[in-house]
Amino acid sequence: MTDVTRSGARGKVLWHLTMSLDGFIAGPDHAMDWMSGVTLSPGLFEEAVSTTGAILAGRRGYDAWARENPGRASERAYGGAWSGPIFVLTHHPEDAVPDSGVTFLNCDVAEAVETGLAAAAGKNLEIFGADIARQCVVRGLIDEFYVHLVPVMLGEGIRLFDCPGIEPVRWERIHDGDPVQAVDLRYRPATGELPSNRGG
Numbered sequence: 001m002t003d004v005t006r007s008g009a010r011g012k013v014l015w016h017l018t019m020s021l022d023g024f025i026a027g028p029d030h031a032m033d034w035m036s037g038v039t040l041s042p043g044l045f046e047e048a049v050s051t052t053g054a055i056l057a058g059r060r061g062y063d064a065w066a067r068e069n070p071g072r073a074s075e076r077a078y079g080g081a082w083s084g085p086i087f088v089l090t091h092h093p094e095d096a097v098p099d100s101g102v103t104f105l106n107c108d109v110a111e112a113v114e115t116g117l118a119a120a121a122g123k124n125l126e127i128f129g130a131d132i133a134r135q136c137v138v139r140g141l142i143d144e145f146y147v148h149l150v151p152v153m154l155g156e157g158i159r160l161f162d163c164p165g166i167e168p169v170r171w172e173r174i175h176d177g178d179p180v181q182a183v184d185l186r187y188r189p190a191t192g193e194l195p196s197n198r199g200g
């Protein structure tokens, strides 16, 4: 992962996620176990940890996270390797599981992004999940979309981008080649066990 920090005082609004081949970012009931055992590109995890200044997430993802780590969800970001301010958007903060590392916001998504960017202090604000990210895409608030494809098909779960009726949203690929060239990927059915490496 290169160039994720922007020069100057303001970091990027980075929608950073891992996705299944069939376009899901979580399985049924927010399952994330499909990522385990998948290898990441060398240095990617470490760079994400060092360039992220704050995280903005939504309440559904937070609730799933808090179910597994009640009161300590913030300590588990990036497997516990990252610490920093986490903001969670919700219309009813009063019934959220409290967490000392999490600030609950009930405001417009653009205001939440500004709050997160200020807290990130020049590093990136990472947008977690699909719902908040969809709102950010529609409002033109995302600076960069960074996706890691996991070679698995889930069939159901939370889609990357569910936004019926919208015009196509176009992106340019950040690399040295043609920014609008399609990416070609070839797979075959997997055989054998997954290696027990760290997932995303």
Ligand SMILES: NC(=O)c1ccc[n+]([C@@H]2O[C@H](COP(=O)([O-])OP(=O)(O)OC[C@H]3O[C@@H](n4cnc5c(N)ncnc54)[C@H](OP(=O)(O)O)[C@@H]3O)[C@@H](O)[C@H]2O)c1
Pocket (backbone or CB within 6 Å): 016, 017, 018, 019, 024, 025, 026, 029, 030, 031, 032, 057, 058, 059, 060, 061, 062, 064, 089, 090, 091, 092, 105, 106, 107, 108, 109, 128, 129, 130, 131, 132, 133, 135, 158
């Ligand atoms: N694959 C990956 O890399 C990755 C990374 C991070 C997370 N995830 C997964 O992504 C999933 C996220 O779920 P999701 O995208 O369906 O939902 P979400 O973004 O986590 O949460 C949506 C909720 O946030 C609240 N909300 C949204 N916009 C708001 C606004 N403008 N003001 C106030 N509150 C607002 C609402 O909750 P209220 O009902 O409280 O108002 C809404 O129901 C989780 O399963 C998580 O584990 C995946």
